[in-house]
Amino acid sequence: xxxxxxxxxxxxxxxxxxxxxxxxxxxxxxxxxxxxxxxxxxxxxxxxxxxxxxxxxxxxxxxxxxxxxxxxxxxxxxxxxxxxxxxxxxxxxxxxxxxxxxxxxxxxxxxxxxxxxxxxxxxxxxxxxxxxxxxxxxxxxxxxxxxxxxxxxxxxxxxxxxxxxxxxxxxxxxxxxxxxxxxxxxxxxxxxxxxxxxxxxxxxxxxxxxxxxxxxxxxxxxxxxxxxxxxxxxxxxxxxxxxxxxxxxxxxxxxxxxxxxxxxxxxxxxxxxxxxxxxxxxxxxxxxxxxxxxxxxxxxxxxxxxxxxxxxxxxxxxxxxxxxxxxxxxxxxxxxxxxxxxxxxxxxx
Amino acid sequence: xxxxxxxxxxxxxxxxxxxxxxxxxxxxxxxxxxxxxxxxxxxxxxxxxxxxxxxxxxxxxxxxxxxxxxxxxxxxxxxxxxxxxxxxxxxxxxxxxxxxxxxxxxxxxxxxxxxxxxxxxxxxxxxxxxxxxxxxxxxxxxxxxxxxxxxxxxxxxxxxxxxxxxxxxxxxxxxxxxxxxxxxxxxxxxxxxxxxxxxxxxxxxxxxxxxxxxxxxxxxxxxxxxxxxxxxxxxxxxxxxxxxxxxxxxxxxxxxxxxxxxxxxxxxxxxxxxxxxxxxxxxxxxxxxxxxxxxxxxxxxxxxxxxxxxxxxx
Numbered sequence: 307x308x309x310x311x312x313x314x315x316x317x318x319x320x321x322x323x324x325x326x327x328x329x330x331x332x333x334x335x336x337x338x339x340x341x342x343x344x345x346x347x348x349x350x351x352x353x354x355x356x357x358x359x360x361x362x363x364x365x366x367x368x369x370x371x372x373x374x375x376x377x378x379x380x381x382x383x384x385x386x387x388x389x390x391x392x393x394x395x396x397x398x399x400x401x402x403x404x405x406x407x408x409x410x411x412x413x414x415x416x417x418x419x420x421x422x423x424x425x426x427x428x429x430x431x432x433x434x435x436x437x438x439x440x441x442x443x444x445x446x447x448x449x450x451x452x453x454x455x456x457x458x459x460x461x462x463x464x465x466x467x468x469x470x471x472x473x474x475x476x477x478x479x480x481x482x483x484x485x486x487x488x489x490x491x492x493x494x495x496x497x498x499x500x501x502x503x504x505x506x507x508x509x510x511x512x513x514x515x516x517x518x519x520x521x522x523x524x525x526x527x528x529x530x531x532x533x534x535x536x537x538x539x540x541x542x543x544x545x546x547x548x549x550x551x552x553x554x555x556x557x558x559x560x561x562x563x564x565x566x567x568x569x570x571x572x573x574x575x576x577x578x579x580x581x582x583x584x585x586x587x588x589x590x591x592x593x594x595x596x597x598x599x600x601x602x603x604x605x606x607x608x609x610x611x612x613x614x615x616x617x618x619x620x621x622x623x624x625x626x627x628x629x630x631x632x633x634x635x636x637x638x639x640x641x642x643x644x645x646x647x648x649x650x651x652x653x654x655x
Numbered sequence: 656x657x658x659x660x661x662x663x664x665x666x667x668x669x670x671x672x673x674x675x676x677x678x679x680x681x682x683x684x685x686x687x688x689x690x691x692x693x694x695x696x697x698x699x700x701x702x703x704x705x706x707x708x709x710x711x712x713x714x715x716x717x718x719x720x721x722x723x724x725x726x727x728x729x730x731x732x733x734x735x736x737x738x739x740x741x742x743x744x745x746x747x748x749x750x751x752x753x754x755x756x757x758x759x760x761x762x763x764x765x766x767x768x769x770x771x772x773x774x775x776x777x778x779x780x781x782x783x784x785x786x787x788x789x790x791x792x793x794x795x796x797x798x799x800x801x802x803x804x805x806x807x808x809x810x811x812x813x814x815x816x817x818x819x820x821x822x823x824x825x826x827x828x829x830x831x832x833x834x835x836x837x838x839x840x841x842x843x844x845x846x847x848x849x850x851x852x853x854x855x856x857x858x859x860x861x862x863x864x865x866x867x868x869x870x871x872x873x874x875x876x877x878x879x880x881x882x883x884x885x886x887x888x889x890x891x892x893x894x895x896x897x898x899x900x901x902x903x904x905x906x907x908x909x910x911x912x913x914x915x916x917x918x919x920x921x922x923x924x925x926x927x928x929x930x931x932x933x934x935x936x937x938x939x940x941x942x943x944x945x946x947x948x949x950x951x952x953x954x955x956x957x958x959x960x961x962x963x964x965x966x967x968x969x
Contacts, residue, residue: 369868401871408869413862417961418884428870464960480870 316384316487316520317343317366323378324361324370324544333592335361335374337544345487348514348521350531350552352567353541356589359524362541363490366522367404368396384487402432405481409493411473415465421476422461425449428480448479451516453509471502475509482513488520495530507533528571532556537625540564543590543600545616550626560620560628562605599631607632663952667945674941675725675934679718682925682933689735689928708734710930721934730938731931736924742935746917750939753909753916756832757902760840761894768844769890772851776859777878779852787848794845803838803911810834824914835912839905843897850893854886861885888959895951899944 324336336358343349351359364370366381366388381388383403391399400406408414416424425445429436436444442461449457452475465473474494481489491510495503511534514521523535531538531552538555540548540563548561559565566585587604590596596603602612612631620633688710690701705711709720724731730742737745775787794802811834812818824831858864859882867877906918917936924932955962 367869369865397871397873399871400869406869408862408865410862414866416863416867416881416885418959419881427872427876431871431873431876466961477866480866 312345312487312518314344315342315382316345316347317522318382319362319366319379320382321379322362322365322376322381324358324365325375325377326361327373327375328593331593334595335544335592336365337595338379339539339541339544339546340379341539341546341549343488343520343522345520346514346518347537348523348535350523350525350535350538351541352525352528352531352538354526354589356592357541358544359541360492363406363492363522363524366488367400367406367490369400369406398432401428401481401486402484403486404488404490405484405486406490406492407474407477407481407494410497411470411477412497414477415473417465420462420464421449421468425461425476425480425483429483432484444483445479448483449476451482451513452476452479453505454479470498471505474498474502474506478506478509478513482517482519485517486519488522490522490524492524493526494523496525496527503530510534528556528567540567543592543595545600545629547601547630548626548628550622550628551624554622554624554626558622558626560622560626560633561601561630562607562632563601564628566604599629660949660953663949667942667949670945671938671941675722675938676718678934678937679721680714682928682930683714685925685928687928689930691928725938730935733929733932735927735929736920736932742931745920745932746935746939749915749917749920750903752826752914753918754902756835756839756908756914756916757898757905759832759836760905761843761898761901762840763836764840764844764847765894768847769851769887771844772848773855773878773883773886775848775852776855779856784852787852791845791849794841795849799838799842799905799907800911802841803835803908806834806838807911824912826915831912835908835914838911839901839908843901846893846897847890850890851886854889855882858882858885884958888955891951891954891958895947896944899940899947903940903943 319342320340321338322336322340323334323338326333326335339358339362341349351362353359361370361374364374365376366383368388368391370376376389383399388396388399415421419427422442422445425448426438426441429441429444433441446457446461449460454460454472454475460468460476465476468476478494494510495506498506507530510521513519514534521534523531525531535552537551538549539546540555540561542563548555548559548564550560555564556568559568563585566583569583570585572582585604586606590600590603596613598614599605599608599612599617602608605612609631617629617631617634619627619629620637621627622633688701688705689708690696690704696704702711709717712720721731728743730746732739732741733745771787775784778784807822808814810817810820811822820830820834821828824835855878859878861882864877864881867881872881903917903921906922908914909916909919917939920932921936921940924936
């Protein structure tokens with residue numbers, strides 16, 4: 307299965323805008339985010355509820371529900387413009403090139419059909435020529451691959467006869483049955499208890515190595531991110547506030563929101579008396595987002611300019627970038643110092 | 656499974672017993688006797704008649720006698736409407752007429768109502784949905800006799816050029832069946848369509864529909880395979896008793912179209928105080944509803960594998 311060891315860009319999202327047109331007004335769920343994902347790379351998208359992380363992922367796979375609409379930007383998958391595809395092409399794309407697994411395995415499988423039926427259906431949707439026996443064989447192979455034993459029996463069982471962890475394994479098997487290049491995992495471990503979470507993460511890591519697929523891992527759990535991701539995008543109020551390799555995000559966070567997230571997370575190496583520090587304030591009212599940086603009203607470092615203008619991205623090295631005026635200031639200072647020390651004209655960017 | 660069915664049969668017998676006792680005492684509590692008509696017979700005649708049909712005995716003795724006969728499937732004889740004809744025979748000649756009309760009515764109600772409900776759910780918020788909503792609200796809120804009378808008036812000569820169907824019901828002619836079946840099936844059709852719409856909307860918003868879409872299934876498969884089967888569960892619940900009622904005859908429709916069906920007899924036996932016929936039709940209808948409910952409960956298992964009948968249908 308490791309034959310598709312392609313390299314280069316798998317997915318490129320550029321300045322994506324998604325809005326929901328509700329009776330109360332336009333909600334800019336995603337307000338201009340960009341990122342690249344290479345083949346075989348795992349990217350985490352972190353953010354609190356309502357930050358637009360799921361909406362962003364749903365637009366890749368064309369599952370945005372009305373009244374949600376992509377109103378700007380581009381999504382390019384393997385060199386093809388996803389947003390320009392017809393309905394039929396999107397149906398062909400879903401489940402074959404891009405698969406998705408969801409948060410709650412208890413409700414994501416249809417209760418009235420057997421596991422086997424639902425697995426075979428996923429395969430047959432994209433491979434019309436496959437025979438019944440062969441489809442069943444493939445389905446059983448997939449179940450074995452995701453660590454389910456006694457597959458003959460499982461194929462004939464209904465979802466309610468399986469445990470939550472087992473059902474999430476079935477969901478993963480179903481997602482991977484057509485060998486997708488990209489797997490979008492929308493909080494796949496959130497609804498599971500901790501031991502099962504660890505097992506599912508382990509399984510996904512393992513499968514990712516075997517199949518070399520790209521994964522977009524949506525979560526609000528930084529622990530999970532550290533476990534599985536190569537790089538991380540931090541979202542706040544529909545904006546991507548920070549992005550970078552996972553180590554940089556954890557050890558050199560460049561945005562006060564990321565710092566806040568890290569401080570609010572329990573750590574194994576913490577002193578016993580150390581308290582967790584919550585992020586003060588409440589999430590943004592998406593109907594009336596503040597001008598400037600959306601995090602500014604909750605930010606302890608907020609300056610005057612933060613309330614007026616959205617900061618540009620500042621490169622912090624090695625693909626690590628952050629949208630914060632503090633970093634802009636630092637960069638300007640560095641440039642000034644650099645210019646003063648070397649007495650040279652700063653390099654033009 | 657067998658144990659479950661046995662349990663249900665036992666419960667059915669108890670239910671029937673209660674129905675019999677209730678009907679018997681209520682029926683006797685209603686003032687009047689079978690012998691009252693335009694000219695009141697003399698005291699002596701009434702006493703003689705009462706003695707002949709055993710109505711002079713205390714109620715509890717009468718009930719005991721009735722139950723004893725019933726154990727031998729003897730429903731007694733009609734004492735007024737079709738004098739001395741066995742009740743069972745009356746029921747068995749009337750029922751097929753009611754049942755055939757009822758069956759056709761419920762069949763078209765299902766075949767039209769369920770797809771219309773799906774359509775309304777699928778196109779919710781559009782003019783299709785609104786139009787269906789209006790039609791169904793009319794069908795549910797308008798009494799059966801209004802629809803029956805309107806149809807009768809319009810298509811049997813009331814409107815010039817639209818006399819397609821006979822005014823008087825004739826058994827065995829297909830034309831006679833059209834209007835009664837239309838009228839009888841209209842209410843269940845509307846009700847089914849509304850219920851299917853609600854259940855479908857509920858099903859469409861479930862997470863497994865999102866999964867199905869993410870799998871790259873076509874809309875048709877998603878609606879008819881994944882959503883409809885889940886949506887059918889509440890629909891079947893309604894269908895059981897409704898089938899029993901419709902098959903046993905819509906009294907109103909049978910009266911309007913002068914159909915000699917069971918439903919008409921069911922009601923006129925009461926106004927005639929034809930005691931054995933009241934008992935017979937009531938028991939028949941009750942038993943029929945009980946059986947239909949049992950069938951529906953067994954059908955659940957086919958549609959929804961989560962239902963475990965061995966544990967009492969939990």
